[in-house]
Amino acid sequence: MEKWLRKRLCLEEDNSPAAAQLIRLTYMRICGLILEAIGWLLCITATGADEWRVWHSNNLPGISNGKLWIGIWRVCFIVDLHDDEPMKMHCLEFLEQYKSLPKEIFIAQDLMSLASVVLSLAMAFMSFALWNVFKNVRQKNVLLILFRVGGILTLLSGLIILLPLSWNMYNVIANEGILFPEPFNLPYLPYEQTVGFAIYVGFSASGILILSSFFILSKKYQITPNRVHPIIIVTPEPSTSRSETETCIRFGSLVSVDKTISEEQHFNS
Secondary structure (H helix, E strand, O other): OHHHHHHHOOOOOOOOHHHHHHHHHHHHHHHHHHHHHHHHHHHHHHHHOOOOEEEEOOOOOOEOOOEEEEOOOEEEEEEOOOOOOOOEEEEEEOOOOOOOOOHHHHHHHHHHHHHHHHHHHHHHHHHHHHHHHHOOOOOHHHHHHHHHHHHHHHHHHHHHOHHHHHHHHHHHHOOOOOOOOHHHOOOOOOOEEEEOHHHHHHHHHHHHHHHHHHHHHOOOOOOOOOOOOOOEEOOOOOOOOOOEEEEEEEOOEEEEEEEOHHHHHHHHO
16 A cells, blocks of 8 residues: 555655645545544435334324334335235425424424534545545645545534434433424323434444544644754864875765875775
């Protein structure tokens, strides 16, 4: 993977700290984009799922097992049919004209849809920024802005979906009822209700998105420049008959060293 990144970033022969930093940041932002895509899929799944709440009721007319699956868009149940007919799922849509429905359902519709749109924009910014990195575009400030915007939008979408998820989960734990419209012919409160899998999927999406934003918004490592050492010049004494001046660069210092004939003979022996 690192060899491929070096090739794409034109850093195959560059082992400088700046190149290592660029590879680390690219790794982190690729991981952030992958987590972002996973969170987006989980967010879409939670938004469209019908199992935010699961109700268990007895003696419901027309319902075979007394089980209701309640989402933010509709309520579904299995229709009670004759023995020779296959089971059939029937769903009733939640429309805006049904004012009796609790407001957390309609707020969840708006916020989950908003989070999906914001997350799609974040993925677009991230994909464009990474594409420019691999194309070796050197507009550093523009790329940093794109990454920053993508990370902020990812974090924002992860926080947005927490509100409807927490609100609906609290209502299930508190055993709150739902006043369905009269045409639905459904009870206000079941004898038992549980949290549906969609809420857990949504919380997973939120956690993954927040983690993704940390990968994307991680600050680059500070590369401190090499320390500048003083220049020390050793001048020969006037009595020196023969000398050789050698210039060495070590640890950032420039040193002039004079060697006499006797020192040369000592090193050669």
